[in-house]
Amino acid sequence: MNPPHQHRGAAVAEPVQVPISALEHHTYCPRQAGLILLEDAFADDAATVRGTILHERVHTPGHETRPGTKTLRALPLWHDTLGLTGVCDVVEIRRRTITPVEHKSGRYQPGGPGDVQVAAQAMCLEAMFDTTIDTAVVWSATDRRRHEVAVDAALRATVEATTVAVRAMLTAAALPAAPADKRCRRCSMAESCMPKVLAGDRRYRQALADLYRTPTDEPPTPT
Structure with missing residues (x-):
């Protein structure tokens, strides 16, 4: 180099x-x-x-x-x-x-x-x-x-x-991001990629956000 x-x-x-x-x-x-x-x-x-x-x-x-x-x-x-x-x-x-x-x-x-x-x-x-x-x-x-x-x-x-x-x-x-289209059917890495699970899945994104939520991210408790 x-x-x-x-x-x-x-x-x-x-x-x-x-x-x-x-x-x-x-x-x-x-x-x-x-x-x-x-x-x-x-x-x-x-x-x-x-x-x-x-x-x-x-x-x-x-x-x-x-x-x-x-x-x-x-x-x-x-x-x-x-x-x-x-x-x-x-x-x-x-x-x-x-x-x-x-x-x-x-x-x-x-x-x-x-x-x-x-x-x-x-x-x-x-x-x-x-x-x-x-x-x-x-x-x-x-x-x-x-x-x-x-x-x-x-x-x-x-x-x-x-x-x-x-x-x-x-x-x-x-x-x-995972494309989740016809390319995935021919891809040897589809199992590790999990395109159907990850691509545009709102529930997955929400679960991931909840997993890494910290106490400071929590909304204030009503008094």
Whole structure:
């Protein structure tokens, strides 16, 4: 980590570092990201286990070379200005291009969380290698194919906005509200999240308020 920047003799602290993987979680569901980052909570299901198995090979650091292409696996990434850190599954280096490749076990969703994650990786690589990356790739094990992602201005803005949102959540240490929508049916963390209990439940909020009520909060007794 670089030392704090100096400004008129005073040290300016670096921004809270945001894991690149958190951008994907936050894009899918801010509460899911909060449970993982703030409460160190995570639960496996069939999909997450498949993802873990898939990443065992690509997360083993190393490289290979074939004519015209050098492939790096598990490359550490960072972006000092955005305050992002993480690891890229695969980076393909050709003579004039650098391409991050994010491996996913599930079906590819155009414009989904995976696009935000791989675009953040591209932006980190740009800063690290002083280059420009217009295209990234999400490889889907379900589809058995590569999906190109245009790293355009709109997607870059989404990466920056999501980074700010995750950093704000980490700084405030406040767990986002449960959405209680169709996303919950596919989420491995639904049991620990309890979305149906927490989302917009007035009785729950009242019970929580009563639980932490102090004597000074009690209304005065009529005389």
